[in-house]
Amino acid sequence: MKTILITGAAGDVATHLRRELAGKYHLRLSDLRPLAPAKGEKFARADISNMADALRITRGVDAIVHLGGYSVEGPWEGILSANIVGCYNVFEAARRNGVRRILFATSNHAVGFYPRKQTIDHRVYIKPDGRYGVSKVFGEAIGSLYADKYGMQVFLMRIGNVNPAPIDKRRLSIWLSPRDLAQLVAIGIEHPDIRFEIVYGVSRNTRSWYDNSNAYRLGYKPQDDSEVYAPEVLAKEGPGNAIGDLYQGGAFTHVEAVPNPAPLPKAAKAPARNAAKKPARKAVKKAKK
Ligand code: 15L
Numbered sequence: 001m002k003t004i005l006i007t008g009a010a011g012d013v014a015t016h017l018r019r020e021l022a023g024k025y026h027l028r029l030s031d032l033r034p035l036a037p038a039k040g041e042k043f044a045r046a047d048i049s050n051m052a053d054a055l056r057i058t059r060g061v062d063a064i065v066h067l068g069g070y071s072v073e074g075p076w077e078g079i080l081s082a083n084i085v086g087c088y089n090v091f092e093a094a095r096r097n098g099v100r101r102i103l104f105a106t107s108n109h110a111v112g113f114y115p116r117k118q119t120i121d122h123r124v125y126i127k128p129d130g131r132y133g134v135s136k137v138f139g140e141a142i143g144s145l146y147a148d149k150y151g152m153q154v155f156l157m158r159i160g161n162v163n164p165a166p167i168d169k170r171r172l173s174i175w176l177s178p179r180d181l182a183q184l185v186a187i188g189i190e191h192p193d194i195r196f197e198i199v200y201g202v203s204r205n206t207r208s209w210y211d212n213s214n215a216y217r218l219g220y221k222p223q224d225d226s227e228v229y230a231p232e233v234l235a236k237e238g239p240g241n242a243i244g245d246l247y248q249g250g251a252f253t254h255v256e257a258v259p260n261p262a263p264l265p266k267a268a269k270a271p272a273r274n275a276a277k278k279p280a281r282k283a284v285k286k287a288k289k
Contacts, residue, residue, distance in 0.1 A: 005061040008068030010035045013162045020182030030057040048086035054093035063101040063189050072258040073130040083135035091142050101153040103188040109133035112249020121211040122198040129249030147196035155188035159201035166226040169237045170250040173207045177224035
């Protein structure tokens, strides 16, 4: 059985993924936040913005599912340390430790400034919708470099929104069910011919904005379609936004910060390494004014 490292293991996406992959792989988990590993899992607390930590957690694994990082639009300092420095460290640590395969959770926000009326595939030029989107584009670029220069096998998943059910109108187009997420990740781990691939991490949604033929070519057969939830979701939909409603990235295209669903609990803060946290909070206040 393969040993797989999941970074950002305490987050929402990883929590769904761990449940779906249980028993299929030896799961090694890492996060800056504390976490109680389930049976068959091993947990190592780590700050990926620190290279020594990145080297420690990536040693001896067969593949890495890199989900860790700042997961929404927000202050640059937080994004810089988690998604730029941290992402570089994970790829570089993998290379130094001889781990060849990396699955990276990039995001729909790497291309969020495409209009909703356009269907896009994996070949479109990047159009990030914020600092967070830019950081995901950086991860895609690192993946491309490490595939071409070092022969690493890189699987980039531009994830929509992972949830048991879609939560609003925009998410009807970008929803990814937990079981479809697990199927896509398994393809990224197991497919024999991955060199550098970009796929969209979405279910087979009727309202999709993506031509996901690259994922289908690799064997992805999503089982879920958000359309079954559409009447219920649309009945609850709040007022729209003139800018956000035009673009695939929604609110990310016009706000300076989205509430971070996974802030660090106080006790989990690693003081010296996270010196960037204070300026980050100041920046949020400024953005609200
Ligand atoms: C993302 O990239 C975020 O990580 C996630 O929290 C959601 O906000 C998602 O995009 C989305 O667009 O709904």
